[in-house]
Amino acid sequence: MVDVAQSITRDPVGTTPAATVTVTGAAGQIGYATVFRAAAGALLGPATPVRLRLLEVPQAARAAEGVAMELLDGAFPLLASVDVFDDPAAAFEGSEVGLLIGAKPRSQGMERADLLSANAGIFSVQGRAINDGAADSFRAVVVGNPANTNALIAASHAPDVPAERFTALTRLDHHRAEAQLAIACDVSVNDVDGIAIWGNHSASQYVDLTRATVQGRPAEEVLAERGLDRQWIDDFFIPKVAKRGAEIIRVRGGSSVASAAHAALRHVRTWLRGTDEGRWTSMAVPSTGAHGIPEGVVSSFPVTCSQGGYAIVEPWAVDEFSRARIDRSVAELLAEREAVAELGLLGPRA
Numbered sequence: 001m002v003d004v005a006q007s008i009t010r011d012p013v014g015t016t017p018a019a020t021v022t023v024t025g026a027a028g029q030i031g032y033a034t035v036f037r038a039a040a041g042a043l044l045g046p047a048t049p050v051r052l053r054l055l056e057v058p059q060a061a062r063a064a065e066g067v068a069m070e071l072l073d074g075a076f077p078l079l080a081s082v083d084v085f086d087d088p089a090a091a092f093e094g095s096e097v098g099l100l101i102g103a104k105p106r107s108q109g110m111e112r113a114d115l116l117s118a119n120a121g122i123f124s125v126q127g128r129a130i131n132d133g134a135a136d137s138f139r140a141v142v143v144g145n146p147a148n149t150n151a152l153i154a155a156s157h158a159p160d161v162p163a164e165r166f167t168a169l170t171r172l173d174h175h176r177a178e179a180q181l182a183i184a185c186d187v188s189v190n191d192v193d194g195i196a197i198w199g200n201h202s203a204s205q206y207v208d209l210t211r212a213t214v215q216g217r218p219a220e221e222v223l224a225e226r227g228l229d230r231q232w233i234d235d236f237f238i239p240k241v242a243k244r245g246a247e248i249i250r251v252r253g254g255s256s257v258a259s260a261a262h263a264a265l266r267h268v269r270t271w272l273r274g275t276d277e278g279r280w281t282s283m284a285v286p287s288t289g290a291h292g293i294p295e296g297v298v299s300s301f302p303v304t305c306s307q308g309g310y311a312i313v314e315p316w317a318v319d320e321f322s323r324a325r326i327d328r329s330v331a332e333l334l335a336e337r338e339a340v341a342e343l344g345l346l347g348p349r350a
């Protein structure tokens with residue numbers, strides 16, 4: 001543990017035992033936007049105190065100490081403790097929830113293979129640390145890109161942890177699609193339902209409206225009444241959502257931060273608390289082979305959650321267009337998997 005005078009332990013409020021949450025990249029932008037809301041109850045709910053374990057690389061550990069100081073200054077009633085680490089093994093000791101945000105960003109001139117390899121180094125080490133030290137109940141969401149394949153790498157290095165506990169974030173894409181559909185139909189986001197994100201958290205993702213509803217009616221029907229046909233969905237709506245990350249970078253001058261933090265918090269909260277009756281969300285999870293998506297990749301699916309678990313929504317007969325789009329994104333995931341396998345970066349479970 002980094003020697004932080006700021007580390008605290010106290011008896012927090014709350015009616016259930018405190019849960020231990022490890023946040024990697026805690027001094028980075030998304031980490032900073034996440035930990036205060038986690039301390040305020042947005043991750044585990046208003047009844048569960050949280051013990052935060054912040055992991056950073058050694059050169060950013062000092063900045064993470066500063067984050068810990070600010071957490072203290074929030075005097076959050078639910079914050080049981082906060083500790084800073086630069087050693088993954090220590091950071092994941094007893095961990096019940098992992099928010100795996102820290103990753104190596106793509107720098108100029110870096111090839112995708114270099115990015116995969118740089119991140120594989122990070123996620124293999126963290127996978128092993130989780131395998132050796134995390135609590136039996138451990139579950140993780142990977143935010144750091146390439147998120148799906150990073151989750152696969154971590155899971156492959158943690159053979160003693162059920163693979164389904166390693167998930168990746170596509171809830172942000174799901175939220176983006178809900179918002180864009182609501183805007184297109186001039187309704188509240190509360191009126192839209194049934195969107196599914198398939199495949200990779202990348203521009204190849206398939207944003208599926210075929211089961212979506214707007215105020216209980218098929219979304220495609222409501223869009224058609226507004227003169228927005230399938231061509232519009234294909235040419236405008238899907239790219240708008242799938243390329244939103246790049247658009248944010250262009251307009252804001254930096255990648256999505258608060259919306260990504262919000263999505264990561266909601267991902268875990270929904271997983272633990274459950275989806276509402278009759279509704280689903282999107283999560284990238286290890287494929288079981290469902291919907292024709294081969295095992296061995298972490299793909300986004302529509303899922304329902306209950307009692308701390310999730311289930312891929314039962315397969316339905318997808319149309320030809322959807323099938324081709326799902327297969328295209330899955331092909332990208334398979335190529336990423338092959339690239340890391342060729343580099344010898346997959347662990348013993350692979």
Ligand SMILES: NC(=O)c1ccc[n+]([C@@H]2O[C@H](COP(=O)([O-])OP(=O)(O)OC[C@H]3O[C@@H](n4cnc5c(N)ncnc54)[C@H](O)[C@@H]3O)[C@@H](O)[C@H]2O)c1
Nearest residue numbers: 025027028029030056057060102103143144145169172260
């Ligand atoms: N899945 C999604 O929806 C989504 C959305 C937005 C961003 N992202 C990704 O999230 C990641 C984080 O974004 P950010 O804006 O916070 O980046 P950032 O560069 O601000 O922060 C990343 C932090 O991770 C730390 N880090 C790097 N390697 C680490 C390691 N081995 N252990 C612990 N910490 C480590 C860095 O020191 C840094 O503080 C990026 O990979 C980004 O592409 C994903």
Ligand SMILES: O=C(O)C[C@H](O)C(=O)O
Nearest residue numbers: 145244245246248255256
């Ligand atoms: O960081 C990025 O490349 C984009 C990010 O994954 C996003 O979807 O906003």
